[in-house]
Amino acid sequence: MSRTTTTGDRQATGFAQRPGRGRFNAAFFRLMGPYLERSLRPRKRRVFAGVAGDVAEIGPGVGANLPYLPAGAALIAIEPNRYMHDGLRTAALRSGVALDLRERTAEQTGLPDASVDTVISSLVLCSVQDPDAVLAEIRRILRPGGSFRFVEHVVAPSGTPTRASQRLFRRPWAWTFEGCSCERDLERSLRSAGFAEVEVEHYRLHTPLLPFNPQIAGVARA
Template sequence: MAFTIFILRLAVCILALPVYLLDFLGLWNWICKKGFPYFLARFTVIYNEKMASKKRELFSNLQEFEGPSGKLSLLELGCGTGANFTFYPPECRVTCIDPNPNFEKFLIKSIAENRHLQFERFVVAAGEDMRQVADGSMDVVVCTLVLCSVRNQEQILQEVWRVLRPGGAFYFMEHVAAKPSTWNNFWQQVLDPVWFLLFDGCTLTRETWKALEQARFSKLKLQHLQAPLSWELVRPHIYGYAVK
């Protein structure tokens, strides 16, 4: 099986040689950073249509984590185009972090469409180093379809734990590796190297639930599901929340 995966991976990589050449020349990263927000703006509309009920379920108890101020201070990590804004409660104070500054104009549009929120600021930074966010300053951190593409999941979760106040919560919804010995897992392994390049560092084979289980949170509520998406490769999902 491993040899078959290797051969098929090689074939797929050969077909993707033009992209690898652009990457070698240093052009592909520039293309991704400029073009990925436009792709994500379209994709998130479709994703939200398919996953709206699960997102409403996920975020249904956000207000339980309001701090002493009576308003929910929420940090969205890897905010992208602001696809989750519509699911947040009224008067929620939202801070956004993303390493790609090209998302800002899409965020401005989403903010204009979600007047029920109080937008605080947009920070250009990677989740592994959120030094611009103070310790214990957030009631909630939200992260959806982000942990698949970060450099270091453990470091991200350490930073999330740091910025959350005691009793605060981390909400997540992520696509993950399929069950071993399934055809979906087989094709995830075959296509992962090219997928990583095409989709700005997204990885198909991460077992993200393991990183969450090993993090420092006092409580973890995590569920697996098969998302009702057209792309079989990204149907395996986890979602839930963890409490500091």
């Protein structure tokens, strides 16, 4: 049987709750989830394979990654957007995952040093305020030998039509998706974050969401 708990500390430091956009994004990812999963599933299966121990997820949204956790797993969910919480709780019940839901930002999880074995994320580092601070926080909470497993969208190569579309849609995209940037070189951030080892695969989705299509997936080890 799954259970859900929410910590008493509900300070989502640095995150502005926006009812209109918050509800829109929660609905968008519930509706688009199956479509996105069909495209992302091969990478998620590879990257999230063998996840075990104490697991934290940065920005789980409405729970797209819960099916990739082992049966009976427990998850510490760092999700500042409270409009995602109902969908996340429902998904946790459906997946049989024990959910420890914390309304915090990824820059300040509130977790102790070296307290988790694995951190996972998908389509999240695009929207955090400070990706370098988030990666430093992930390293802080990982136990030695632990891993950060990620599937993220990134900036396209210069001079490509996709890069031009990312520049063109930068402002409306960020406004609609609550700060999401299509122009982050997350591989460079990962490789300079101090992890012992970083494995990155570049690939491209083929969706109508052109600025979103350049992607990376991989594992960074503490």
